[in-house]
Ligand code: PRP
């Protein structure tokens with residue numbers, strides 16, 4: 410029973426039939442943003458289950474209606490780092506299964522010409538009180554935004570960082586892994602390629618994931 414596949418060291422992609430059906434609905438250009446938003450949270454919950462496969466737990470005694478037995482508590486201080494704005498679309502889905510996680514948003518957008526990440530909001534403390542940082546962004550395209558965020562966490566002493574995204578491109582996976590070989594990547598789906606620079610009017614902008622979902626922020630927020 411294989412519901413997640415490690416396609417290369419440290420890169421995990423869903424094999425679960427339900428994530429496949431939900432991503433298909435999200436891809437559909439006719440899906441309304443209300444449904445798109447719900448689907449994003451549902452898939453984010455799956456990503457959280459997958460990414461926390463090695464979470465530390467500590468035993469504690471618990472009394473059931475029938476007997477005393479040994480149970481477990483999560484022994485991690487999990488910090489969610491959604492990349493504004495589209496990363497917000499994954500927060501509730503992860504919190505639904507890791508409710509004690511703290512949330513540390515970072516504002517980064519991609520320059521439309523250069524595709525370089527531009528940081529416009531960053532209030533992380535000099536040392537972050539977390540044992541595991543989960544960077545959240547639906548789209549891993551060139552990987553610039555993810556890598557910039559991971560670098561911020563590393564600078565603040567976070568040793569264990571994972572990236573959780575809905576759709577990745579091979580270019581983004583390669584970029585992040587080549588810079589941070591210890592950062593695991595969890596994706597619902599790995600897509601084919603990125604759009605090249607437009608050659609003629611009507612061509613899509615550069616750096617979009619194909620087939621992808623389009624602009625995840627716009628689709629989440631209906632803009
Ligand atoms: C999108 C997306 C990622 C980034 C991915 O954000 O949500 O943050 O692009 O691209 P990259 O891997 O090439 O860096 P966008 O810049 O559109 O900002 P937004 O979320 O505010 O719309």
Ligand code: URA
Pocket residue numbers: 495548550616617618619621622623624625626
């Ligand atoms: N950002 C998006 O929202 N979609 C893409 O395909 C690439 C970057």
